[in-house]
Amino acid sequence: MNRLATERESLWLYLHFSQLALEAQQLEAGIAGLLDTRGQKLELCSYDAVQAGLEPGMAIATAFSICPEVELFHPNPERVQQQLEALALWAGSFSAQVVLYPPEGLLLEVASMLDYFGGLNNLWQQMEQRLKRLGFQVRYATGHTPLAARLLARAGRSLVIEGRASHRQVLQMLPLSQLELPAKQQDQLRGMGLLRLEQLHALPRDAISSRFGVKLLDYLDRLEGRRPDPQVLFEPPPIFQQFHEFSREIEHSLALLFPLRRILEALAGYLQRRELLAQQLILTLVERDGGHQQHDIGHASGSADDETWLELCKLRLEQVKLQQPILALQVEVERFKTSQQQSYDLFDSQRHAEDPMDLLSRLQVRLGEAAVQPVTLCADHRPEQSWQLKQHPQKAVDNATMPLPKGRPGWLLKSPQRISQHQLPPHIELKTGPERISSGWWDAQQVRRDYYIARWADGRHGWLFRDAQGGWYLHGWFG
């Protein structure tokens, strides 16, 4: 059935990832729930959680009493947005016009793709297959307007049809509670027994607007295509780089395959949309202590196929033995080549005008974190804990505002040196003190010490302490 392009009706497909806020954080299927922002009730429940008897709206205490093993997540809107954008890249395989509907929806223009895929049914079949591999729960529907597709999808209609008339017919039965209206208006509509769109249609327009305002009419008009509804298209970024921070630590390298698959699916969409092949990926694993593991994975002739890349990554990861748990994963494409076989290197490009921070981060990536580190002061009474490398910025304080305690040496020994037990040697004379430091009971580095400034016979000043057992230690030198 060939239609002329000019006659083609608009057709949209909406994907509603109803559990995205939860699934974007899950590392594997299981009994899991997403908490509301106050951390008191369940907002979402995974499929397995529902099977176990949990349901949204349940108080956390009830949830635990029904199913103690449930894994709970706090809302993480950034992560969800990241995942939605990755899905938008993925959708590049099916449409050049993708619209983001945060937090969990994607709208695809499909009318112009029907010829390429050989009809709507073929398009949907391919998409459904790919969706299954991604493992997100999804509701979907087509619509002759963006809003129609969105509402029908959210209502869970699982609808894939063409044609304005058929969509209109379906819309008639749409419950009004599915419309995105203020709660008060919803309540009034229901309170007059108005439950479905067809009932509203039966009423005169002016009668509706005088009761519910023009806004409602506008909304209905956009829904049914009597009024244009322009969309802002999603622009894929110029480079492909996906970073995934896990909700918990990963201890086996093969467990990385699940999140990796989703990233590679996005890659495939990205490549197809831009008609590119990837030749080399850099897979970076972030370890618990802040170190990085980097794996370069190449494909000589280049590929746009996610399965291929997944296989290559799997081969590599099978050889990797994790020394430390992994906190995050990043995939970026090091070398692309166009379908015309022209390969180029990302780092040659002019885009990377050097910025000191970029330089620093690239130095860190190249030389390793440990080689380049700034020092910062920390608010902690314990001398060993009072400074640190700028890796874990939780307790770091602003160097400018930090009061440097008086009587502290500029040169702190890496670890205290034992001088003697009980008696101090005669060549060391205590000048000031004691300053008693007793703190840090909450971690394994509790200290209980009396610090003194002492003068050595040769004139040097040292910082030493006596511990609770009476032993004397040197801890630093004054300049």
Next chain:
Amino acid sequence: MQYAELHCISNFSFLRGASHPDELVKRAHELGYQALAITDECSVAGVVRAWEARRDLPLKLIVGAEFYLDDHCLVLLAPDRQAYAALCALISTCRRRCEKGQYELRWDDLAEGVGGCLLLFRPANSPASDTENALACGKRLKAWFPQRCWWLLERLLENGDDGRFQQQIRQSRMLGIPPVCGNDVHMHHPDRQRLQDVLTAIRLRTSVQRAGFALAANAERHLRSFRKLQHLYPDELLQETAAIAERCHFDLSELRYEYPAELVPEGSSAKQHLLGLVMAGQKVRYPDGTPEQVQRQIDYELKVIGEMQYEHYFLTIHDIVRFARAQQILCQGRGSAANSVVCYCLHITEVDPLKVNLLFERFISKERNEPPDIDVDFEHERREEVIQYIYRQYGRERAGLAATVISYRAKSAVRDVGKALGMDESYLTWLLSRLDRRDHENPWLAQLATMGGDEPAPIYQQFVALVAEILDFPRHLSQHVGGFVISAGPLSELVPVENAAMKDRTVIQWNKDDLEALGLLKVDVLSLGMLTAIRKTLDLLSEQTGKPVRLQDIPREDPAVYAMLSQADSIGVFQVESRAQMSMLPRLKPQRYYDLVIEVAIVRPGPIQGDMVHPYLRRRDGIEAVDYPSEAVKEVLERTLGVPIFQEQVIKLAMVAAGFTGGEADQLRRAMAAWRRTGYIRQYQQKLVDGMLERGYELDFAQRICRQIEGFGEYGFPESHAASFALLVYISAWLKCHHPAAFCCSLLNSQPMGFYTPAQLIQDAQRHGVTVLPVDLNASGWDHSLEPRSPVDTLPEDQYRSLRLGLRLIKGLSKRGAEALIEARPATGYQSVSQARQRCRLSRSDWDALAAAGAMNSISEHRYQARWELLADTPWLELDSDPVAAIHDDPIRLAAPDEQSDLEEDFRNTGVSLGRHPLALMREQGVLPRCLKAEQLTECRHGQLVHVAGLVTNRQRPGTASGVTFVTLEDESGQINLVVWQATAKAQRRALLAANILQVSGVLEREGEVIHVVAGRLQDISFQWDALKVKSRDFR
């Protein structure tokens, strides 16, 4: 060596001090201190506890407070009563300037020298450049506090400590201000450092890991040993502390007996005046002359009152009650002293101690020297008038509300300590959700300890230990529900007054126990919803009969009332309407007033945990012989058939059966009240068991008494209170029995109160033959009201039987709107929607609320149509001079709601439906196959398998019946009581916890007239009607 610690804060410097006042006192004594000053920050909230702990110790307690001003620390100590008054006044001034919990001291406040207070000055620990400032302040203070100012030196071994010490000595010499040492004490023992760090983190809303330098560098802020003190300070400084302590001789015991005196007319004495009032009361109470026995009792009571000089106290209560009676505010006193003939004559109580054969030996305990205990309940909607009267009568300077100390409990302790240790909030929630605080076998702290796994992480072990340690630490002061203190002089010279969270309310810094310990007068002005409902019922009856009906006009000991209660027909009746009480009523079968006293007291943790309920019932039914192990015990237990039911009896038993002295028994009573916080009760329990065994009582009996004591600790319920409550039980039951429409109407007009929702109260009234009419814009007032029934079916004795629901039931309708609607209502009522709209300008949302509730159904086709018409803009109404002509019907006709939608809208918009019960609809639709109705269960036999279904109206897991969940279902014919055993509950948790409509298969159990269904299979059938939501009371 002589030493006095003059700078010491307790945990009443909230989230700063890490030791209880009594811990500080005990430790100071152990260390051999001569004196200890408790100097909480701008507060004396902890001193009474310290004073009590010190009572038998040779340690002087000095009352003081510390203040921070421009980072300088100022410690004020009260050497005498006058200085103490000035200190309290200063604290009040500083506190009243700020919001709850804050204070602000200004230099000017000190210019007059604070009434002779001694001052210790510790300048801010700031850079050398500020030396000038410190010297200037020192100079000024020296002038303001001549011979009473010291330079406070404190060596805490912090960074730069020794240099600073030398510098301070020099500065003090320069100004000629004598130096003295102190230790900025925050804890009684250095072991509290962990807790102190945690408190700091909680106060700063951070964790110990992140708190950094906000934490103390070391544990030196503790009560130090002589050895350490001598090591750190020169002798002169130490001696100076003792010299200062020597100058302080104020003791809190000086605060006794400062009662207001103005109620006594000039030329009369308090004694004469009270006697006069009692005699006047006698004439009303005993119009035919006071019986001799009563007169003897009155003479005895007056003698005791005189000996204890409590006349002013009784006069004060009398004055408050007199005011309430004059305003027709119903009130009722309770407490040991309230149930005296004197109080009966003063109209403080309606309980005639003689009529009910209830003379309390414990009228006032002379040995204990404690003030008498009278609480007065007032109508809950009008208590504020009484409070305002007290403020007017005595002035805000002399009357104040007692504080309630809000302390750490399981939940807050786990949360705050966990957060301070950096634990995840959802993890803490998870922990809390798994704690069963009602499990008596395995206390929750032990449960918590096991939740860290077999080898808990060190931080988890610290967490558990710290949670245990922080329990009962005060967090802030809140206002007591109604405990007033009234003083003779300005209150702020007796105890500091600070702002409460509620606007225009102030609280004093002491709580009820503190006041009691000091023997200060307090009056509990409490509120009780049932009194409101009773007064409203009496008003309706007065209106109906045309002559006033008063509390004392209600006939007593009416058999019909007892018959009703014995059938557990008690919905709406005070105190005995809960499910537990309802299942007790048919077993206890109350026949007289005293049975109600027992009924009220027996369904409580004390008697239940003591396993006293069944023995009592058996003895009452004559199944078990009534005997007494000894004559002494017989005297105590005779009125409860040898089974201890009341708290007083248990205390008395400790004396007669276990050899407790009066003082020990008193300690037992206090320990009982504080048991849950302190756990101190163990030592008394052991003593009790030993004492009873020694005297030949059985071990089992002794142990049961011990368990009962624990139960009382959870919820103490003395006979003296039960007696007053029982009277209200009787009165409300009488009203329900004889005037169900008026009673239900008044209950509805007094909401929120009681155990049942308006919907349940209305259904109950309907089952008792009351006609209930829907809310209607032409017939309803704001309140619910009684309407004459149509002449056709007028019943002879009670013509006001129909209950018309009021507009107050409508959700979203403003009271102003409702009043305007009634105001503009034509005599013949509104005739149409458009006419109503024309006559009365209500907001769109008021109209919408009226229509949604179905209140316009009488003038429109149905609520959908009414809502549709009312939502339209109607500019034409303003313009047209002849509205009737302009009003044309809306051409659009909406379809009418079906029965189910109507019902849903009723519930949604009023919470009540007069239509058929949802279960009736479901039954009709055939979705409840084989299910019996509630009323059919009475025909079933014990042990029969039954199927039932109903709305879940109540789920309860009472602490007294561990492992059982009680669920109440409601269908169109009544209530069904389910018993769900733990195993069943576990297996079907989802249905049990989440269902709104349950279908249950189970086994019927009956014991006499009490019927339960022991649940087997639970099925959530809410989906059959998922829009219908009935507010369910969940686990409490």
